[in-house]
Amino acid sequence: MLELEDVHTYYGESHILQGVNLSVEEGEIVALIGRNGVGKTTTLRSILQLTPPREGTVRFSGEDVTGESTHEVADEGIGWVPEERRMFGYLTVEENVRVSVGPDQEYEALRDYVFELFPDLERFRDKEARNLSGGQQQMLAIARGMVGDNDLLLVDEPSEGLAPMIVDQVVDALREASAETTMVLVEQNFPLAMDLADRFYLLDHGTVVESGSTEGVTADDERIRRYLSA
Numbered sequence: 001m002l003e004l005e006d007v008h009t010y011y012g013e014s015h016i017l018q019g020v021n022l023s024v025e026e027g028e029i030v031a032l033i034g035r036n037g038v039g040k041t042t043t044l045r046s047i048l049q050l051t052p053p054r055e056g057t058v059r060f061s062g063e064d065v066t067g068e069s070t071h072e073v074a075d076e077g078i079g080w081v082p083e084e085r086r087m088f089g090y091l092t093v094e095e096n097v098r099v100s101v102g103p104d105q106e107y108e109a110l111r112d113y114v115f116e117l118f119p120d121l122e123r124f125r126d127k128e129a130r131n132l133s134g135g136q137q138q139m140l141a142i143a144r145g146m147v148g149d150n151d152l153l154l155v156d157e158p159s160e161g162l163a164p165m166i167v168d169q170v171v172d173a174l175r176e177a178s179a180e181t182t183m184v185l186v187e188q189n190f191p192l193a194m195d196l197a198d199r200f201y202l203l204d205h206g207t208v209v210e211s212g213s214t215e216g217v218t219a220d221d222e223r224i225r226r227y228l229s230a
């Protein structure tokens with residue numbers, strides 16, 4: 001459903017993605033892994049056309065979306081759960097969910113669905129989002145991605161800055177979400193990424209250097225270790 005072919009992306013003169021090739025099939029969770037600064041977030045930004053590739057092609061559901069505006073790409077069904085957990089701080093939890101639901105969707109059914117998945121969000125439904133803990137904000141960000149009319153969710157560093165117990169809850173939430181949508185996951189926490197994802201792409205210096213099934217892959221794997229250790 002998603003295909004990147006020889007994608008080159010720049011920030012100004014900095015050539016960050018140097019020919020990324022990857023594909024994601026419907027229903028999969030695909031993890032992008034690699035050291036800091038190798039281009040994982042830039043890959044997500046390239047898919048969303050937030051930083052449009054200068055060369056190469058991004059195809060979604062068989063259509064070339066390269067060069068479209070980000071809102072067109074979003075309308076086609078790609079949702080984003082950004083690293084900084086963007087949300088409306090002065091709106092309540094419930095209002096944040098509400099504004100993520102499309103005009104043609106059943107708001108109440110979707111709201112009840114995510115509140116069932118995330119009891120903490122239901123408990124704090126009237127709380128302003130800015131007053132939530134980091135873990136609760138992450139859950140709200142995922143919930144917002146889930147209620148949007150998305151076929152593909154791009155999730156950037158969901159475990160970042162969270163206590164281990166909260167990470168477990170976020171992982172459960174992502175597993176639930178993955179039953180409904182295909183997912184591309186950027187994750188520094190290697191065991192977590194391997195646990196959640198079906199397949200991985202390992203990036204280094206803006207290109208894919210390894211890829212495959214996550215089955216049985218550990219951080220001791222020689223082909224992985226040399227790219228993840230400093």
Ligand SMILES: Nc1ncnc2c1ncn2[C@@H]1O[C@H](COP(=O)(O)OP(=O)(O)OP(=O)(O)O)[C@@H](O)[C@H]1O
Binds near residue numbers: 011014035039040
């Ligand atoms: N807006 C920007 N302007 C210029 N350079 C940028 C910008 N954003 C990122 N970069 C640079 O692009 C490179 C790739 O960044 P990217 O965020 O894609 O890495 P990453 O693999 O997601 O790592 P991280 O975990 O640190 O986010 C880095 O060298 C980074 O410094």
